[in-house]
Amino acid sequence: xxxxxxxxxxxxxxxxxxxxxxxxxxxxVSIMAAGPWTAALLGMLGADVIKVEPPAGDGTRWAxxxxxxxxxxxxxxxxxxxxxxxxxxxxxxxxxALTLARGADIVVQNFRAGVMERLGxxxxxxxxxxxxxxxxxxSGFGESGPLRHAGCSDPIMQAFSGFARLNGAPGEALDAFRxxxxxxxxxxxxxxxxxxxxxxxxERTGCGQEVRVSMxxxxxxxxxxxxxxxxxxxxxxxxxxxxxxxxxxxRAYPSLxxxxxxxxxxxSEWRAFCRALDMPGLADDPRFATNPxxxxxxAELDGIVEPVVAQRPAIWWLRVFGRNGIACGLAxxxxxxxxxxxxxxxxxxxxxxxxxxxxxxxxxxxxxxxxPCAVTPPPRPDEHTAEIxxxxxxxxxxxxxxxxxx
Amino acid sequence: MLDGxxxxxxxxxxxxxxxxxxxxxxxxxxxxxERSSGDYMRGAYPTAPGGTDGAAFIDLNRGKRSVALSExxxxxxxxxxxxxxxxxxxxxxxxxxxxxxxxxxxxxxxxERGESRLIHISISPWxxxxxxxxxxxxxxxxxxxxxxxxxxxxxxxxARRLGADVASVGTGTFAxxxxxxxxxxxxxxxxxxxxxxxxxxxxxxxxxxHLAAQSNPDKYEGPRVGGAYHPPELGWKTKDEPVxxxxxxxxxxxxxxxxxxFVKEVGLEKxxxxxxxxxxxxxxxxxxxxVHELREVYEEAFTNYSGEQLADLIRKHRGNASVYQxxxxxxxxxxxxxLAIVCEAETDGQVRKFRRFPARFGRLQxxxxxxxxxxxxxxxxxxKEVGIAAHELAALKGSGENAGDDA
Numbered sequence: 001x002x003x004x005x006x007x008x009x010x011x012x013x014x015x016x017x018x019x020x021x022x023x024x025x026x027x028x029v030s031i032m033a034a035g036p037w038t039a040a041l042l043g044m045l046g047a048d049v050i051k052v053e054p055p056a057g058d059g060t061r062w063a064x065x066x067x068x069x070x071x072x073x074x075x076x077x078x079x080x081x082x083x084x085x086x087x088x089x090x091x092x093x094x095x096x097a098l099t100l101a102r103g104a105d106i107v108v109q110n111f112r113a114g115v116m117e118r119l120g121x122x123x124x125x126x127x128x129x130x131x132x133x134x135x136x137x138x139s140g141f142g143e144s145g146p147l148r149h150a151g152c153s154d155p156i157m158q159a160f161s162g163f164a165r166l167n168g169a170p171g172e173a174l175d176a177f178r179x180x181x182x183x184x185x186x187x188x189x190x191x192x193x194x195x196x197x198x199x200x201x202x203e204r205t206g207c208g209q210e211v212r213v214s215m216x217x218x219x220x221x222x223x224x225x226x227x228x229x230x231x232x233x234x235x236x237x238x239x240x241x242x243x244x245x246x247x248x249x250x251r252a253y254p255s256l257x258x259x260x261x262x263x264x265x266x267x268s269e270w271r272a273f274c275r276a277l278d279m280p281g282l283a284d285d286p287r288f289a290t291n292p293x294x295x296x297x298x299a300e301l302d303g304i305v306e307p308v309v310a311q312r313p314a315i316w317w318l319r320v321f322g323r324n325g326i327a328c329g330l331a332x333x334x335x336x337x338x339x340x341x342x343x344x345x346x347x348x349x350x351x352x353x354x355x356x357x358x359x360x361x362x363x364x365x366x367x368x369x370x371x372p373c374a375v376t377p378p379p380r381p382d383e384h385t386a387e388i389x390x391x392x393x394x395x396x397x398x399x400x401x402x403x404x405x406x
Numbered sequence: 407m408l409d410g411x412x413x414x415x416x417x418x419x420x421x422x423x424x425x426x427x428x429x430x431x432x433x434x435x436x437x438x439x440e441r442s443s444g445d446y447m448r449g450a451y452p453t454a455p456g457g458t459d460g461a462a463f464i465d466l467n468r469g470k471r472s473v474a475l476s477e478x479x480x481x482x483x484x485x486x487x488x489x490x491x492x493x494x495x496x497x498x499x500x501x502x503x504x505x506x507x508x509x510x511x512x513x514x515x516x517x518e519r520g521e522s523r524l525i526h527i528s529i530s531p532w533x534x535x536x537x538x539x540x541x542x543x544x545x546x547x548x549x550x551x552x553x554x555x556x557x558x559x560x561x562x563x564x565a566r567r568l569g570a571d572v573a574s575v576g577t578g579t580f581a582x583x584x585x586x587x588x589x590x591x592x593x594x595x596x597x598x599x600x601x602x603x604x605x606x607x608x609x610x611x612x613x614x615x616h617l618a619a620q621s622n623p624d625k626y627e628g629p630r631v632g633g634a635y636h637p638p639e640l641g642w643k644t645k646d647e648p649v650x651x652x653x654x655x656x657x658x659x660x661x662x663x664x665x666x667x668f669v670k671e672v673g674l675e676k677x678x679x680x681x682x683x684x685x686x687x688x689x690x691x692x693x694x695x696x697v698h699e700l701r702e703v704y705e706e707a708f709t710n711y712s713g714e715q716l717a718d719l720i721r722k723h724r725g726n727a728s729v730y731q732x733x734x735x736x737x738x739x740x741x742x743x744x745l746a747i748v749c750e751a752e753t754d755g756q757v758r759k760f761r762r763f764p765a766r767f768g769r770l771q772x773x774x775x776x777x778x779x780x781x782x783x784x785x786x787x788x789x790k791e792v793g794i795a796a797h798e799l800a801a802l803k804g805s806g807e808n809a810g811d812d813a
Contacts, residue, residue, distance in 0.1 A: 020591035033615065045587050059655070064628025064695075065619050073630070076618035123768075143766075145744025151655070151726040155692065159641065159650040162733025166569020167558050168638075174730050175566060176639035176650065179557035180629060180693060181615040182572070189579045189612070194765035196586035197432055201407050201770045203593055209768035216736075217747060217764040221579070223570045223733060224761070225420060225450075225462040231748065231759040233452035233461030236734055242546065242555070242565045246450040246462060250546055252555075252565045259565055263544030265419070266446040295451035322541065327531070329547035331555055331565060333634070334620045337610075346533030348610045349617060359621045362614035365580040365607055367534070370520040370599035371591050 019046025043080025168239030469775025474782025652692025
């Protein structure tokens with residue numbers, strides 16, 4: 001059963017001793033989504049995460065919509081953390097940040113290139129007092145090159161990276177993904193992958209290092225297959241409705257009622273697909289003998305398949321494609337998938353109790369048998385400032401005493 | 407960095423092989439196990455010139471060695487069992503019963519209980535439990551199930567997919583995280599374990615912002631509530647290419663200045679008095695509440711600029727902007743080149759272009775890998791490594807069976 005589903009204490013910030021990164025400390029000096037979700041994932045993996053907010057607050061607190069006055073975006077991106085306010089532009093705030101970084105294993109920051117250095121919080125400074133630190137910088141366009149100082153956000157990177165121009169109706173130039181934040185969360189996924197690699201490296205060498213991740217590279221990672229098709233195959237995917245670039249048939253077909261989504265990737269599935277349509281002869285048609293041929297002759301293929309699928313309702317095609325071992329499904333929305341038995345039984349969404357009421361966030365993406373992870377509720381802004389600074393100053397005093405004894 | 411780690415990748419398509427690729431760039435030795443029909447990605451469109459393998463397959467399987475399994479389960483098990491027993495990590499998209507047929511039931515059960523050092527990464531379309539757990543799935547069906555297709559196109563009209571394979575790539579990335587986190591844990595406890603991931607789960611994890619938005623919002627407002635019903639986002643028209651632009655920044659409740667000077671410079675002073683605009687431009691640009699009403703007003707002024715000119719001008723006034731480029735242009739943009747994202751390597755007399763591991767490390771050295779394996783190319787070599795002699799392998803294969811290793 002899900003720990004997350006039964007999480008009821010809204011303000012625990014409880015640590016998970018069994019999770020794989022239990023005992024590691026993360027200092028999260030980031031706002032919006034890409035940086036915050038990086039730290040949230042590390043928190044789900046068991047690390048203790050302290051989020052540092054500027055006095056003006058993370059802008060996601062006001063991003064629409066709000067629930068009981070708090071931006072739902074802030075809640076989703078800051079699970080599994082404690083929250084502290086520090087003015088990094090002032091001497092006191094900077095000193096606190098350095099103290100916290102001295103005791104941290106990982107720092108995550110997403111200021112524009114050069115800002116942390118100007119604040120005296122760059123990697124070179126932090127490394128002097130903490131050589132084991134893994135310091136992850138997340139930027140829009142990367143930290144060198146003509147656009148290194150350009151501001152970025154999810155839709156900007158959808159435009160710059162080519163992500164939006166893979167989508168659309170046939171013949172259209174583009175269709176940007178109106179679910180914004182996806183590139184931010186992709187960037188966070190790449191950042192966590194890279195931070196973990198640096199942690200393993202630290203196990204072997206004893207030294208931390210700087211890790212740089214950009215939304216540009218993450219967006220290209222998401223387009224891995226399309227980029228490879230261009231670089232190695234000389235073909236660039238154009239917007240083509242629901243149809244795949246690499247396989248056919250792999251699209252949504254209108255049925256008697258709603259669309260049925262179906263994917264044929266293996267040659268055995270092609271024969272099964274023809275059986276499901278009750279057209280076994282189609283499997284022997286030389287125009288469609290291999291996947292590359294079916295992709296090239298997609299229009300003729302769809303001309304044959306569309307009228308057949310249109311005669312029966314989606315539920316029939318679910319049954320008959322299912323019986324024949326072909327990937328198929330229907331489109332869902334929030335209200336239908338959140339209670340879907342498949343989603344619930346696998347803890348793919350996590351209802352959590354927050355100070356602003358119950359909120360449903362994404363479930364953890366990995367299910368470890370021996371080191372289970374869970375989503376814990378987000379903190380109130382500034383909730384842990386006093387507690388954390390008290391602990392930090394006590395630690396600093398101890399360190400000083402140890403230092404003077406030596 | 408992962409030198410000495412043996413990974414057995416018994417997975418096809420994109421997710422498992424991408425995880426194997428990234429881990430091999432980090433230094434792991436990846437043995438790809440294929441059934442005699444081969445990874446279906448070999449048949450993906452387009453193929454690379456001068457070969458039969460799909461371009462995407464080539465990229466995803468660089469640097470790996472391939473073992474082809476016999477069609478006889480007993481013979482396949484005789485090779486697979488010792489291979490997995492000697493491995494540190496097993497990445498698979500095969501169902502448990504299929505693995506049991508190949509003699510791995512005891513091995514994966516021990517891993518799941520933490521009774522061995524093996525880390526078993528199990529990838530499925532729909533998750534390990536539940537009524538759909540044994541159903542096939544795909545990139546497209548996962549996107550549809552998780553509501554991704556709703557944020558493209560027009561409600562009620564034919565669905566559109568995200569052209570990027572987001573479910574598969576996302577799962578591959580989470581799988582790398584799972585391997586590395588489990589290795590970190592194993593270094594402390596000595597225990598391996600099982601980690602389950604799915605395409606559907608990955609897409610929902612990456613949808614967290616939108617799930618929270620739809621939970622119980624105070625008002626029906628903002629793109630995260632209404633986005634599925636908005637018109638398609640096609641950018642702002644300019645003299646040539648469309649751009650995306652947003653003013654207002656991301657700190658605090660009110661945001662950053664710059665918009666006022668921008669509208670003055672492009673001759674849109676009338677917007678300064680328009681009640682649908684705030685003085686930082688937040689609600690009339692980007693995904694602001696009044697964008698759709700004001701788009702044409704902006705576009706009238708934008709026809710005087712090329713997309714690139716306009717993007718430069720917006721950046722000058724502290725807004726964010728970009729032309730909607732195709733990925734071929736992205737890959738040759740000076741910014742992309744400055745980061746050396748695309749690299750070249752020569753193999754088999756061919757120079758091939760690849761995209762590098764998507765992060766820059768201060769110290770950690772990444773391996774440059776170029777060559778993908780033929781189906782079963784290394785079956786004999788690997789068999790020998792796990793202690794099976796050539797004549798034993800031939801005997802295991804039985805009469806007339808082709809494991810593909812001599813193709």
